[in-house]
Amino acid sequence: MTDRWDTVLGYLIAAAPRDGVVAIDGPPAEAELLAERLRARCGATVVTGPVGDADLTVRVRTSRGDGRDDHAGAVVDLGDATWPILRHLDPALVPGDRWYASESQAFFAVRAAGWDSKFGDDLPAYDLAVSSAGLRAGGLALDVGCGTGRALPPLREAVGPAGTVIGLDHTAPMLSAAARRAAACAAALVRADARRLPFPDGTADAVLAAGLVTHLPDHDEALTELARVTRSGGRLILFHPTGRATLAARHGRTLDPGDLLDEPVLRAALSRTGWELLTYDDPPHRFHAVAVRI
Ligand SMILES: C[S@@+](CC[C@H](N)C(=O)[O-])C[C@H]1O[C@@H](n2cnc3c(N)ncnc32)[C@H](O)[C@@H]1O
Missing domain, CATH: 3.40.50.150 (Vaccinia Virus protein VP39)
Incomplete structure (x- = not known):
C-alpha cells in the first residue's frame, strides 16, 4: 500500500463514525477497491452503492467523468488507483481543512510535468x-x-x-x-x-x-x-x-x-x-x- 493510500484512508477513518455505516458510491470496480481497503482499516461497516441513511457517503470519482459529487461527505479521486486523492471532505465531519494542503499538492504534483x-x-x-x-x-x-x-x-x-x-x-x-x-x-x-x-x-x-x-x-x-x-x-x-x-x-x-x-x-x-x-x-x-x- 502506498503512502498516498495511507494518507487518504487516514482522512476517511477520521471522518467515519465508529460503528457507523460508510457507503462508497461510484463506479463499481473503484468503489469496491476503496471499500476493501477501508474495511481492512476501520471499525465502521463499509458498503458499496448509494445508501440513503449511511453515516458517511464517500463518492468515488474517476477520469471517466462519472463523478457526481453533490451531498457526499467525502470525494475520492481514483482516476489513478495508485495515486488516490481526497478531493473533498465535509468540514462538519472533520473540522478544519488539514487534509487540503497534502491533497491539493498530490493532485497538482503529478500534473506539473505535462501541464x-x-x-x-x-x-x-x-x-x-x-x-x-x-x-x-x-x-x-x-x-x-x-x-x-x-x-x-x-x-x-x-x-x-x-x-x-x-x-x-x-x-x-x-x-x-x-x-x-x-x-x-x-x-x-x-x-x-x-x-x-x-x-x-x-x-x-x-x-x-x-x-x-x-x-x-x-x-x-x-x-x-x-x-x-x-x-x-x-x-x-x-x-x-x-x-x-x-x-x-x-x-x-x-x-x-x-x-x-x-x-x-x-x-x-x-x-x-x-x-x-x-x-x-x-x-x-x-x-x-x-x-x-x-
Ligand atoms: C489549476 S492550477 C493553475 C496554475 C496556473 N495558474 C495556470 O493558470 O496555469 C492551480 C495551481 O494552484 C496551486 N495551488 C492550489 N492551492 C494552493 C494554495 N493553497 N497555495 C498556493 N498554491 C496553490 C496548485 O499547486 C496549482 O499549481
Whole structure:
C-alpha cells in the first residue's frame, strides 16, 4: 500500500463514525477497491452503492467523468488507483481543512510535468487576460497559484522592467516546471500557501489568480487574504483559459448557480472581502473577471 493510500484512508477513518455505516458510491470496480481497503482499516461497516441513511457517503470519482459529487461527505479521486486523492471532505465531519494542503499538492504534483504540453495553446489567452486588466508599470504583480508560470511573461510585460513579478505556488513540482520561464522574464518564485501569503499588507499593485480560487476550501478566506496584500486601488484578475460552462461540460457536470464564479455570487463575495467587481466575462473560451481593491 502506498503512502498516498495511507494518507487518504487516514482522512476517511477520521471522518467515519465508529460503528457507523460508510457507503462508497461510484463506479463499481473503484468503489469496491476503496471499500476493501477501508474495511481492512476501520471499525465502521463499509458498503458499496448509494445508501440513503449511511453515516458517511464517500463518492468515488474517476477520469471517466462519472463523478457526481453533490451531498457526499467525502470525494475520492481514483482516476489513478495508485495515486488516490481526497478531493473533498465535509468540514462538519472533520473540522478544519488539514487534509487540503497534502491533497491539493498530490493532485497538482503529478500534473506539473505535462501541464504545458497539455495546455500550451492557452498562452495567448494569458497575454490578453493580463494586458486588458489595466495594470500600471512599475508595480508589484503577484501570480498566486502560478503553476508553471504561464502568466509570468505577460505580468512582466505589464509592469515593465522597473516592476517586480513574483509567482507563488504550494506545489514544489509546479515551481520546478516554472523555473525556466520565471528566469527568462526576471520573475521570482516563492513556495507558500495562498491562504497565508508571505507579504505585508497593501504591497501588491496587482494579483492574478488563474484557476486557483475555486480550488481553495474557503473562498472568502482566500479573497480576503488576496485583498490584504493588495494596495487600495490595486487590481485582482481572476482568470481561467476556459469558460465556466465549457469547463463544467468537460468534467461531465452542469453549471451550479451557487458556484463562486457565477456573476452575482462572485460580486457579493468580492464586496464582502474588500473588492469591487469591475468587469466580468464568461464566454466559452475563457473566464475573466477584474476587481479593484477598495
Ligand atoms: C489549476 S492550477 C493553475 C496554475 C496556473 N495558474 C495556470 O493558470 O496555469 C492551480 C495551481 O494552484 C496551486 N495551488 C492550489 N492551492 C494552493 C494554495 N493553497 N497555495 C498556493 N498554491 C496553490 C496548485 O499547486 C496549482 O499549481
